[in-house]
Amino acid sequence: MATRASARRPVGTVTRGTTNPNRLRRMDRWIAAVHGAELRRAAEPVAVDLGYGAAPWTAVELLGRLRTAAPRTRVVGIEIEPERVAAARPYEREGLVFRHGGFEVPVPGRPLLIRAANVLRQYDEDQVAAVWKRLCARLAPAGDGSRGGLLVEGTCDEIGRRHVWVALGPEGPRTVTFATRLGSLDRPSDLAERLPKALIHRNVPGEPVHAFLRDFDRAWAAAAPYAAYGARQRWLRTVRALTADWPVTDAPVRWRQGEVTVAWGALAPQG
Template structure:
């Protein structure tokens, strides 16, 4: 464990329900559901501990033994979150008083008590200010604190949680898959996710790169499916994703996930060209 937390402080904007799409993804993941120790880390939770409380509340119906550990670099943010936790324990919030949440100081080294490892580490909006070249080392450092079957979920979302994308990384630090998640109602074009791509991809949205080709095809098929808008945005998105799969894009999952505005492909399908 490092003598001081690894990483740079973030702006730390924290919004209620901002990370609901990622929470849902984690709750459905095999890494969490099958974990011997369902410890989930909320790394870089920001100026408020609310995202850790929300995550724990959403995981609890799936695994009542789930536990969330929130980590931040700034000791003042840890103190704020612990004060909020005291309010939860006192029954003065909408969250269950016995919610299994704790907070501590930490960064990419992900310090955990008792030598425990995490089933999932969620690191959303923490690499935005880094260089793309910093990403592999950050992934490996965080992933080293995972259980062997654990997963790191690293990505970016907008301030109100309607547009998000992330990469699943295994315990060796190798990226596994890439997911976009969009609120479909009032969506003009799914390619808007380009503004919220993970650091490993955001500068790769240019001709000749795979992620650019995916977003171009996604928008094109969305436009082609415009007639289905009469039946709602969900039906339009279902048709869009089905068309992508028919073209040969290796889209994972099925209609149950697509209905949520999610699209997942193996990392190899969008990996940078060099």
């Protein structure tokens, strides 16, 4: 029989804790743009920065960026390593607190947002579905015109130039977003190394994500003449070409930010 102490033990394992200021800016701005209305409508909009790492920068920045879209948003930074929580406490302020915990997400009620960036990278692929299910169960439910809470889980490089994330609602995965600093991109498939754990081992022939990245590279090559007008124009032309064969769910206003979002079902692993 489990002891009371073990029952309270946070769920998950300690991450490397690597973090840098401004690393998650692309993800944060996307969240503010696509989920800001849900946060504004909520009576108590709570967002969770799950596994923020060895320093609290990402939680501090998340609060600032979300409040540009929804000024009443509160952020809870959650870390499984107690020493990291203690180190973050001096940065607490109105709307920002830090708590010890893991995938159980120890906050009252159901948050409207859980962001888990660079957390599942160290886990095995076959563990991802269970973690997603657990985190989605903690989200605010849909209803009364609301789509409910949002889980954003993904991976980026150390300085945030390249990032891929999956967005999930209470019902499960919805979309996959590819985001990049366009000036640093040689070809779209460079983003493959930042695929989240659910997809990174599926970038092989016969899997949808491999076919998508192949078509992305081909469209990028075909749009080479637009490079004379800048990387953004080449990207816009490339993504527009992708819409002929892939269910791109966003619009040029997001493409101009170096993003493209595709329905999860089109990229989901086979088998």
